[in-house]
Amino acid sequence: MVERADTILYLDGVSVAFDGFKAIRNLSFVLKRGEMRAIIGPNGAGKTTMMDIVTGKTRPDEGDVFFNGTVDLTRHDEADIATLGIGRKFQKPTVFESLTVEDNLSLALAAPRDVFSVLFARGSAKRAKRIDEILETIRLGHRRWHLAANLSHGQKQWLEIGMLLAQNPKLLLVDEPVAGMTDAETEETARLLREISATHSVVVVEHDMHFVRELDVKVTCLHEGSVLSEGSLDHVSSDQRVIEVYLGR
Amino acid sequence: MISGYLARNGLESRIIATIVLILAAGIAVPVSNLVLDPLHPLHVPTYIVALLGKYLTYALLALALDLVWGFCGILSLGHGAFFALGGYAMGMYLMRQIGTRGVYGDPVMPDFMVFLNWKELPWYWYGFDQFWFAIVMVALVPGVIAFVFGWFAFRSRVTGVYLSIITQAMTYALMLAFFRNDMGFGGNNGLTDFKDILGFDVQADTTRAGLFAASAAALAIGVIVTARITGSHFGKLMIASRDGESRARFLGYRPEMVKLFAFTVSAVMAGVAGALYVPQVGIINPGEFAPANSIEVVVWTAVGGRGTIIGPIIGALLVNGGKSWFTGVLPEYWLFALGGLFVFVTLFLPKGIVGTFQAHIGRGREKRKANRAEDAQTPSGAEVSPVGAE
Numbered sequence: 001m002v003e004r005a006d007t008i009l010y011l012d013g014v015s016v017a018f019d020g021f022k023a024i025r026n027l028s029f030v031l032k033r034g035e036m037r038a039i040i041g042p043n044g045a046g047k048t049t050m051m052d053i054v055t056g057k058t059r060p061d062e063g064d065v066f067f068n069g070t071v072d073l074t075r076h077d078e079a080d081i082a083t084l085g086i087g088r089k090f091q092k093p094t095v096f097e098s099l100t101v102e103d104n105l106s107l108a109l110a111a112p113r114d115v116f117s118v119l120f121a122r123g124s125a126k127r128a129k130r131i132d133e134i135l136e137t138i139r140l141g142h143r144r145w146h147l148a149a150n151l152s153h154g155q156k157q158w159l160e161i162g163m164l165l166a167q168n169p170k171l172l173l174v175d176e177p178v179a180g181m182t183d184a185e186t187e188e189t190a191r192l193l194r195e196i197s198a199t200h201s202v203v204v205v206e207h208d209m210h211f212v213r214e215l216d217v218k219v220t221c222l223h224e225g226s227v228l229s230e231g232s233l234d235h236v237s238s239d240q241r242v243i244e245v246y247l248g249r
Numbered sequence: 250m251i252s253g254y255l256a257r258n259g260l261e262s263r264i265i266a267t268i269v270l271i272l273a274a275g276i277a278v279p280v281s282n283l284v285l286d287p288l289h290p291l292h293v294p295t296y297i298v299a300l301l302g303k304y305l306t307y308a309l310l311a312l313a314l315d316l317v318w319g320f321c322g323i324l325s326l327g328h329g330a331f332f333a334l335g336g337y338a339m340g341m342y343l344m345r346q347i348g349t350r351g352v353y354g355d356p357v358m359p360d361f362m363v364f365l366n367w368k369e370l371p372w373y374w375y376g377f378d379q380f381w382f383a384i385v386m387v388a389l390v391p392g393v394i395a396f397v398f399g400w401f402a403f404r405s406r407v408t409g410v411y412l413s414i415i416t417q418a419m420t421y422a423l424m425l426a427f428f429r430n431d432m433g434f435g436g437n438n439g440l441t442d443f444k445d446i447l448g449f450d451v452q453a454d455t456t457r458a459g460l461f462a463a464s465a466a467a468l469a470i471g472v473i474v475t476a477r478i479t480g481s482h483f484g485k486l487m488i489a490s491r492d493g494e495s496r497a498r499f500l501g502y503r504p505e506m507v508k509l510f511a512f513t514v515s516a517v518m519a520g521v522a523g524a525l526y527v528p529q530v531g532i533i534n535p536g537e538f539a540p541a542n543s544i545e546v547v548v549w550t551a552v553g554g555r556g557t558i559i560g561p562i563i564g565a566l567l568v569n570g571g572k573s574w575f576t577g578v579l580p581e582y583w584l585f586a587l588g589g590l591f592v593f594v595t596l597f598l599p600k601g602i603v604g605t606f607q608a609h610i611g612r613g614r615e616k617r618k619a620n621r622a623e624d625a626q627t628p629s630g631a632e633v634s635p636v637g638a639e
């Protein structure tokens with residue numbers, strides 16, 4: 001058993017019900033510092049809801065949720081949690097459509113977030129350089145001044161990953177990053193995430209088993225709001241219960 | 250000279266042109282009124298100066314609304330209240346300037362208080378004999394009320410139509426309060442019969458010309474403030490909070506604070522507009538708080554184009570120009586015309602006049618900018634291998 005102090009994310013006995021429907025049941029999930037984890041599971045398993053709980057969007061009815069071993073996330077709101085160092089990419093790509101690609105990144109860039117700091121913020125060479133780097137990484141340099149609304153689905157996914165990079169959080173929660181991407185883009189994304197995981201803790205939710213294999217990390221399979229199976233991808237995908245509820249369909 | 254200064258401060262050429270135009274009008278109209286012979290074809294008669302001056306204050310009010318509605322997505326249906334509060338603050342100063350020239354000749358108390366048999370000036374009228382104090386109150390009262398209102402509304406995450414409804418309720422409640430005689434603001438008659446402002450006769454041509462110039466200057470400052478706020482990094486945050494309030498939270502921002510700031514600044518602008526309006530029309534009464542007034546401001550802004558800086562100014566000038574003409578010809582039908590105009594704009598010009606116009610120009614501009622970027626990027630893009638390129 002892992003000590004809470006060594007974890008970046010620690011969920012224990014967490015439950016959430018929506019109008020009596022238990023979306024998360026007695027869920028326990030532990031992520032060590034610097035670890036990358038893939039989460040799989042059928043639709044409605046509670047994968048996104050788990051991220052909602054961690055990022056403060058949904059309050060758990062019971063259970064412990066700790067960040068970095070000591071911070072009780074149930075006591076903080078979304079903005080606080082983001083500032084603590086948890087970044088999130090949404091299942092449905094969520095970027096600011098009426099702003100340009102560059103402005104989206106610039107807003108995400110790590111900097112003080114209070115009204116007056118933002119009001120008197122000045123562009124700096126350092127910020128510009130960081131944005132250039134990220135644009136190159138996510139291959140959107142040529143769309144820098146385009147409105148985010150005009151990007152393709154896959155490009156929006158990458159822009160959102162770029163925003164995560166700009167935020168430079170300690171923990172990244174990445175919900176279905178390769179939906180809508182071509183095979184080549186999917187492989188590229190897997191490589192990008194592996195590179196990110198060298199310096200960050202990451203949780204990736206994905207249905208694309210090919211992509212999960214590319215990530216080459218420990219896998220957790222959720223089902224009906226709790227952990228069904230956990231271990232290497234080979235271990236999990238040969239688990240009879242996982243085959244029954246998920247892979248076998 | 251002015252334009253050079255503005256350009257150095259990073260304002261777009263379109264905004265600079267607007268400011269120069271406003272300031273030019275602020276000089277030309279008074280000069281023509283005061284210097285030219287009344288028979289000269291370019292002479293602007295005094296009643297027109299006062300009318301145009303009033304329009305300028307409306308334009309500032311529409312600009313204030315646009316800051317919150319166009320850029321932050323807060324459809325305030327109560328901005329007329331901030332305008333009226335600024336107007337009352339100025340009206341209180343003007344009342345106290347009357348002094349012994351009132352009907353009852355009381356050196357301190359305005360006529361309506363003497364009439365109500367009040368023995369002494371209420372405490373909240375203290376200080377309004379000083380111009381500087383009145384000016385501070387013109388900004389402070391609307392600002393503080395907007396701050397307190399916004400603090401509760403935005404932090405409770407009241408948005409959309411619910412927020413619009415409570416802003417409407419706010420102005421309605423204030424109207425009922427100001428109608429009461431015992432509030433000490435002159436009841437339904439309001440404040441009027443002003444004599445002079447800073448020692449100048451409010452009826453004099455020179456004073457009217459001066460008030461026009463002051464209104465133009467205030468509008469120009471309003472444009473600069475709005476352009477600086479919306480053109481900054483903060484402006485982008487305003488758009489982000491408008492279009493993706495929850496997304497902005499997950500980036501660590503607090504959209505409610507962004508809105509609160511914009512709402513407060515906007516209320517102060519509206520208050521200043523009201524303060525310039527009152528000496529030019531010669532009266533302020535609770536009718537200025539009427540919910541319909543606030544809705545009219547929304548129509549001006551929508552017609553001109555919300556989310557642009559020039560739009561609300563053009564909208565306020567056009568619609569009010571139209572109103573003055575229309576009420577001269579077919580007074581009973583003005584409200585129908587206004588309603589029809591709003592429906593027309595909503596259906597056929599959702600971006601308003603300026604927004605529609607800019608969308609055409611802007612598309613070309615974005616393309617050009619993007620093309621230039623592509624040209625610049627392609628050669629280097631081919632050499633530098635992005636992460637994970639094979």
Ligand SMILES: Nc1ncnc2c1ncn2[C@@H]1O[C@H](COP(=O)(O)OP(=O)(O)OP(=O)(O)O)[C@@H](O)[C@H]1O
Nearest residue numbers: 018019023041042043044045046047048049050091
């Ligand atoms: N805010 C909410 N209100 C009501 N029900 C909700 C809410 N959020 C999630 N649910 C329900 O909780 C269950 C888990 O949903 P969740 O989105 O977490 O699934 P998921 O594992 O992410 O599935 P998918 O793979 O389809 O994204 C679903 O049945 C969903 O309908």
Ligand SMILES: [Mg+2]
Nearest residue numbers: 047048049091
């Ligand atoms: Mg999901």
